[in-house]
Amino acid sequence: MSTRNNKLTGGLAGAAGAAVILVAGYFGLDAVTGDGDPGATGDTCSVASLPGQADEVIDSILGDGDFDHPDHDGKHFGNYEGRLPDEPGSYYREYTVSTPGLDHRGARRIVVGGGTDTNPDVWYYTADHYESFCSIPDAED
Known part of the structure:
Protein backbone atom coordinates (compact mmCIF):
# COMPACT_ATOMS: atom_id res chain seq x y z
CA MET A 1 0.00 0.00 0.00
CA SER A 2 1.33 3.42 -0.82
CA THR A 3 2.28 6.02 1.76
CA ARG A 4 -0.50 8.24 0.43
CA ASN A 5 -3.14 5.53 1.05
CA ASN A 6 -1.76 4.91 4.55
CA LYS A 7 -2.07 8.62 5.35
CA LEU A 8 -5.62 8.72 3.99
CA THR A 9 -6.68 5.64 5.95
CA GLY A 10 -5.01 6.93 9.12
CA GLY A 11 -6.67 10.31 8.72
CA LEU A 12 -10.12 8.73 8.34
CA ALA A 13 -9.57 6.52 11.38
CA GLY A 14 -8.45 9.53 13.41
CA ALA A 15 -11.52 11.51 12.36
CA ALA A 16 -13.80 8.62 13.29
CA GLY A 17 -12.13 8.31 16.69
CA ALA A 18 -12.54 12.03 17.31
CA ALA A 19 -16.23 11.78 16.42
CA VAL A 20 -16.73 8.95 18.93
CA ILE A 21 -15.05 10.99 21.68
CA LEU A 22 -17.18 14.05 20.88
CA VAL A 23 -20.43 12.04 20.97
CA ALA A 24 -19.39 10.31 24.21
CA GLY A 25 -18.57 13.68 25.75
CA TYR A 26 -21.96 15.04 24.72
CA PHE A 27 -23.65 12.22 26.65
CA GLY A 28 -21.35 12.59 29.67
CA LEU A 29 -19.24 9.50 29.07
CA ASP A 30 -15.48 9.27 29.36
CA ALA A 31 -14.55 7.43 26.16
CA VAL A 32 -10.95 6.96 27.25
CA THR A 33 -11.52 5.12 30.53
CA GLY A 34 -15.07 3.89 29.96
CA ASP A 35 -16.23 5.77 33.04
CA GLY A 36 -19.40 7.80 32.94
Whole structure:
Protein backbone atom coordinates (compact mmCIF):
# COMPACT_ATOMS: atom_id res chain seq x y z
CA MET A 1 0.00 0.00 0.00
CA SER A 2 1.33 3.42 -0.82
CA THR A 3 2.28 6.02 1.76
CA ARG A 4 -0.50 8.24 0.43
CA ASN A 5 -3.14 5.53 1.05
CA ASN A 6 -1.76 4.91 4.55
CA LYS A 7 -2.07 8.62 5.35
CA LEU A 8 -5.62 8.72 3.99
CA THR A 9 -6.68 5.64 5.95
CA GLY A 10 -5.01 6.93 9.12
CA GLY A 11 -6.67 10.31 8.72
CA LEU A 12 -10.12 8.73 8.34
CA ALA A 13 -9.57 6.52 11.38
CA GLY A 14 -8.45 9.53 13.41
CA ALA A 15 -11.52 11.51 12.36
CA ALA A 16 -13.80 8.62 13.29
CA GLY A 17 -12.13 8.31 16.69
CA ALA A 18 -12.54 12.03 17.31
CA ALA A 19 -16.23 11.78 16.42
CA VAL A 20 -16.73 8.95 18.93
CA ILE A 21 -15.05 10.99 21.68
CA LEU A 22 -17.18 14.05 20.88
CA VAL A 23 -20.43 12.04 20.97
CA ALA A 24 -19.39 10.31 24.21
CA GLY A 25 -18.57 13.68 25.75
CA TYR A 26 -21.96 15.04 24.72
CA PHE A 27 -23.65 12.22 26.65
CA GLY A 28 -21.35 12.59 29.67
CA LEU A 29 -19.24 9.50 29.07
CA ASP A 30 -15.48 9.27 29.36
CA ALA A 31 -14.55 7.43 26.16
CA VAL A 32 -10.95 6.96 27.25
CA THR A 33 -11.52 5.12 30.53
CA GLY A 34 -15.07 3.89 29.96
CA ASP A 35 -16.23 5.77 33.04
CA GLY A 36 -19.40 7.80 32.94
CA ASP A 37 -22.77 7.77 34.56
CA PRO A 38 -23.67 4.43 36.11
CA GLY A 39 -25.67 2.40 33.66
CA ALA A 40 -23.33 3.06 30.79
CA THR A 41 -21.32 -0.11 31.42
CA GLY A 42 -22.30 -1.73 34.73
CA ASP A 43 -24.83 -4.38 35.63
CA THR A 44 -25.64 -3.06 39.11
CA CYS A 45 -25.46 0.38 40.68
CA SER A 46 -26.10 1.49 44.22
CA VAL A 47 -28.34 4.47 44.91
CA ALA A 48 -25.26 6.29 46.25
CA SER A 49 -23.55 5.93 42.86
CA LEU A 50 -26.45 7.54 40.99
CA PRO A 51 -27.07 11.26 40.48
CA GLY A 52 -28.86 12.90 43.41
CA GLN A 53 -31.89 13.47 41.21
CA ALA A 54 -32.31 9.67 40.91
CA ASP A 55 -32.59 9.35 44.69
CA GLU A 56 -35.32 12.01 44.64
CA VAL A 57 -37.24 10.03 42.01
CA ILE A 58 -36.87 6.82 44.04
CA ASP A 59 -38.27 8.62 47.09
CA SER A 60 -41.21 9.88 45.02
CA ILE A 61 -41.95 6.39 43.69
CA LEU A 62 -41.89 4.93 47.20
CA GLY A 63 -43.77 7.82 48.77
CA ASP A 64 -45.70 10.83 47.63
CA GLY A 65 -45.78 10.30 43.86
CA ASP A 66 -44.80 13.93 43.22
CA PHE A 67 -42.93 13.85 39.89
CA ASP A 68 -41.34 16.59 37.78
CA HIS A 69 -42.89 15.18 34.59
CA PRO A 70 -46.33 13.83 35.59
CA ASP A 71 -47.49 13.48 31.98
CA HIS A 72 -44.71 10.95 31.36
CA ASP A 73 -43.67 9.53 34.72
CA GLY A 74 -45.19 6.27 35.89
CA LYS A 75 -46.27 5.41 32.36
CA HIS A 76 -45.74 2.16 30.48
CA PHE A 77 -42.20 1.36 29.36
CA GLY A 78 -42.26 -1.08 26.44
CA ASN A 79 -38.69 -2.42 26.60
CA TYR A 80 -38.70 -2.30 22.79
CA GLU A 81 -34.91 -2.24 22.80
CA GLY A 82 -34.94 -5.60 24.60
CA ARG A 83 -32.27 -4.54 27.10
CA LEU A 84 -34.27 -5.65 30.16
CA PRO A 85 -35.61 -9.13 30.93
CA ASP A 86 -38.59 -10.08 28.77
CA GLU A 87 -41.84 -9.47 30.65
CA PRO A 88 -45.50 -8.90 29.75
CA GLY A 89 -46.28 -5.53 28.13
CA SER A 90 -47.60 -3.77 31.23
CA TYR A 91 -44.78 -4.89 33.54
CA TYR A 92 -42.38 -1.93 33.25
CA ARG A 93 -42.96 1.76 34.11
CA GLU A 94 -40.56 4.65 33.53
CA TYR A 95 -39.70 7.82 35.44
CA THR A 96 -37.63 10.81 34.37
CA VAL A 97 -34.44 11.59 36.27
CA SER A 98 -33.99 15.31 35.63
CA THR A 99 -30.66 16.57 34.34
CA PRO A 100 -29.71 20.03 35.65
CA GLY A 101 -29.29 22.59 32.90
CA LEU A 102 -31.53 20.86 30.36
CA ASP A 103 -34.84 22.34 29.25
CA HIS A 104 -36.19 18.91 28.26
CA ARG A 105 -36.49 15.48 29.91
CA GLY A 106 -33.00 14.38 28.93
CA ALA A 107 -31.77 10.79 28.71
CA ARG A 108 -31.77 9.64 32.33
CA ARG A 109 -34.55 7.35 33.56
CA ILE A 110 -35.49 4.97 36.30
CA VAL A 111 -37.47 1.99 35.06
CA VAL A 112 -39.32 -0.19 37.55
CA GLY A 113 -41.20 -3.42 37.06
CA GLY A 114 -43.87 -5.51 38.70
CA GLY A 115 -45.17 -5.01 42.21
CA THR A 116 -47.30 -1.95 42.83
CA ASP A 117 -46.92 1.71 41.93
CA THR A 118 -45.28 2.41 45.30
CA ASN A 119 -43.52 -0.94 45.80
CA PRO A 120 -41.98 -2.21 42.54
CA ASP A 121 -40.31 -5.61 42.36
CA VAL A 122 -37.34 -4.52 40.22
CA TRP A 123 -35.48 -1.22 39.72
CA TYR A 124 -33.22 -0.11 36.86
CA TYR A 125 -31.36 3.08 35.95
CA THR A 126 -30.31 4.25 32.49
CA ALA A 127 -28.12 7.27 31.83
CA ASP A 128 -28.24 6.89 28.06
CA HIS A 129 -31.93 6.68 27.14
CA TYR A 130 -32.35 2.90 27.23
CA GLU A 131 -29.07 1.93 25.55
CA SER A 132 -27.87 0.29 28.77
CA PHE A 133 -29.21 -0.32 32.25
CA CYS A 134 -27.96 -1.17 35.69
CA SER A 135 -30.15 -2.72 38.36
CA ILE A 136 -30.53 -0.80 41.62
CA PRO A 137 -30.43 -3.47 44.35
CA ASP A 138 -30.71 -1.03 47.27
CA ALA A 139 -33.50 1.21 45.93
CA GLU A 140 -35.82 0.32 48.81
CA ASP A 141 -33.22 0.39 51.61
